[in-house]
Amino acid sequence: MTTVVFGARGNVGSHVVSALLAQGERVRATSRDPARHGFPAAALKAAAEQAGGEQAGGEQAGGEQAGGEQAAAGQAARRWDGVEVAAADLAEPATLPAVLDGAERAFLYAHPEGIDGFVTAARAAGLRRVVLLSTAALARPEAAASPIARRHRAVEEALEGSGLEWTFVRAGMFATNTLAWAPSIAADGRVGLPYPEAQTAPLHEADIAAVAATALMSDGHHGRAYTLWGPESLTLREQVAAIAAALGRPIAVETITHERARAEMTRTMPEFAVDAVLRVWRAGQGHPAAVSTLVPEVTGRPARTYAVWARDHAQDFLVPKAVP
Numbered sequence: 546m547t548t549v550v551f552g553a554r555g556n557v558g559s560h561v562v563s564a565l566l567a568q569g570e571r572v573r574a575t576s577r578d579p580a581r582h583g584f585p586a587a588a589l590k591a592a593a594e595q596a597g598g599e600q601a602g603g604e605q606a607g608g609e610q611a612g613g614e615q616a617a618a619g620q621a622a623r624r625w626d627g628v629e630v631a632a633a634d635l636a637e638p639a640t641l642p643a644v645l646d647g648a649e650r651a652f653l654y655a656h657p658e659g660i661d662g663f664v665t666a667a668r669a670a671g672l673r674r675v676v677l678l679s680t681a682a683l684a685r686p687e688a689a690a691s692p693i694a695r696r697h698r699a700v701e702e703a704l705e706g707s708g709l710e711w712t713f714v715r716a717g718m719f720a721t722n723t724l725a726w727a728p729s730i731a732a733d734g735r736v737g738l739p740y741p742e743a744q745t746a747p748l749h750e751a752d753i754a755a756v757a758a759t760a761l762m763s764d765g766h767h768g769r770a771y772t773l774w775g776p777e778s779l780t781l782r783e784q785v786a787a788i789a790a791a792l793g794r795p796i797a798v799e800t801i802t803h804e805r806a807r808a809e810m811t812r813t814m815p816e817f818a819v820d821a822v823l824r825v826w827r828a829g830q831g832h833p834a835a836v837s838t839l840v841p842e843v844t845g846r847p848a849r850t851y852a853v854w855a856r857d858h859a860q861d862f863l864v865p866k867a868v869p
């Protein structure tokens with residue numbers, strides 16, 4: 546059987562691909578522009594061969610890499626060996642029938658623009674099951690006033706009325722949000738924080754993906770909306786300490802204003818995301834963040850701690866990724 550993973554190079558999407566491959570599933574990995582965004586060379590080559598021997602964008606991507614990056618690309622290519630790559634844009638429904646053809650299941654990011662086209666194409670293709678990456682913002686009292694929550698809810702409602710089997714993974718604070726600290730850690734060994742004692746319960750993207758992959762591959766999750774928080778409540782200062790431990794070097798925490806933090810974070814994150822993160826940080830002062838045990842309950846494996854996440858991402862804090 547085939548599962549289509551939309552946004553397969555995303556933080557969560559890429560782990561969904563890996564989790565499905567580990568279970569022996571056939572995966573069709575999509576991107577709006579697979580060649581430009583640097584899918585692993587092997588996956589691109591397979592896609593090009595399938596498309597009739599067109600020029601493989603992956604050769605170009607591979608040719609531009611050097612040293613350690615080449616080794617990492619090789620590892621990724623092995624991990625992705627056999628993945629079918631396809632171009633698809635959820636906002637352009639005309640691109641969807643071809644990628645859904647013959648597929649049984651799909652992993653989806655929330656894009657309200659085009660969701661009706663997705664539902665139409667999914668039904669026509671005979672897709673049976675969809676798992677949506679949604680947001681725990683829907684569980685907050687102010688959800689009705691949150692544009693982010695409303696966007697996700699619009700997609701949820703479309704899927705609820707679609708006749709497809711659906712599961713919503715309503716994720717809380719991603720640990721990847723703290724990658725916004727990477728430029729200042731890499732450059733100056735410091736982090737500016739507006740609310741250093743605020744608490745959050747960060748989620749490892751691999752755990753979000755593991756829940757999604759379980760809901761895709763096993764029965765019993767249809768009609769479930771899983772509100773997923775991380776396994777432990779930590780102050781932002783404690784999160785910086787975990788990064789310092791992973792790097793084996795000290796990181797100074799400097800208290801800065803909300804406005805300065807916003808300016809620093811928008812260097813690596815879209816403004817709407819920065820504002821959402823800052824809102825949660827500000828609200829997280831003076832009390833522990835909600836935690837959840839859903840990752841082990843759904844996947845049967847313990848949730849990864851923030852310390853594990855920091856070790857997994859140590860390289861990102863030494864050499865921050867370029868802003869796309």
Ligand SMILES: NC(=O)c1ccc[n+]([C@@H]2O[C@H](COP(=O)([O-])OP(=O)(O)OC[C@H]3O[C@@H](n4cnc5c(N)ncnc54)[C@H](OP(=O)(O)O)[C@@H]3O)[C@@H](O)[C@H]2O)c1
Pocket residue numbers: 551552553554555556557558575576577578582633634635636637654655656678679680681715716717718719721722
């Ligand atoms: N950050 C948080 O704390 C948080 C909390 C709750 C929920 N969320 C949700 O999680 C999402 C971010 O997840 P992430 O970190 O895994 O995202 P990410 O790394 O930014 O990846 C997003 C993926 O979506 C794909 N994409 C973008 N526009 C698309 C379109 N029109 N059609 C098809 N694919 C499209 C992109 O693929 P290409 O560029 O290759 O096309 C990209 O791979 C947010 O959008 C939000 O919905 C985030």
